[in-house]
Amino acid sequence: MAHLGLEPLATPNPFRDGAFGLGLFLLxxxxxALFSxxxxxxxxxxxxxxxxxxxxLVRTGLGPKEALLLSLLSAVAEEVFFRGAVQGLLLRQLGGWGVGVQALLFALLHPAPRSAFAYPLFTGVAGGLLGLSFLFTGSLVPGILAHFLHNARSFAELLSASARQTPRPKPRA
Structure with a gap:
């Protein structure tokens, strides 16, 4: 399991991981807010x-349940891949620089239109913070929690905005 980056999930510390995860989400x-x-x-x-x-996504049928599931699956997959596998490998090869290289890869795989350069910049900094959390705690759980909460909040905002913009059917008389 170590080669998949999953060993940091084997012995979670609920208090530490929860506190780091919530703190990371608030960060x-x-x-x-700073980037905005x-x-x-x-x-x-x-x-x-x-x-x-x-x-x-809403046009394809994405609703609240699917959005929560997508938030969870993407958080787990990205944390296991970027922080567990990629960062784990890079730390062995590059030492502390591995966190930064992993964050750069994370940003590059979150593209946006050129005019929206703040998004990959944000994801790069976020990837660095998630990587540091993994480095300090030895656990992927805080990053998964923070990533899930961030994604879920984003999806909730998207679904809410979409619901406000979608015309409601007129009641039948």
Whole structure:
């Protein structure tokens, strides 16, 4: 299991992992607020890009249950892959630089239109924070929790915005 990056899931510490996960989620929220102020135009472009993606997902039938499942599956998959496998390998090869290289790869695999450059920049910093959490705790659980909460909040916002924009059928008389 170690070669898959799963050994950090074997002995979680519920208090530590929960506290780190919630703290990391709040840090990601603060980072997002900071990016919206520092890069307002780019941030609005990234939001528009995500809104279009969300509307496409809603058109395919994505609802709250599916959004929660997608949030969980993507959080687990990305944390196991990027922090568990990729960062684990890079740390053995590059030492501490492995966290930064992993974060760069994470950002590069979260593309956005050129005008929305703040999004890959945000994901790079977020990937670094998630990587540091894994480095300090030795567990993927805090990153999975923070990543899941961040994704779930984003999907909830997308679904809410889509519901407000979708015309409601008129009641029959």
């Amino acid at each position: 990601l929220q603060g980072l997002e 102020r520092v890069f307002p135009r780019s941030f609005r472009m990234a939001e528009a890009f995500h809104r279009e993606l969300g509307e496409a």
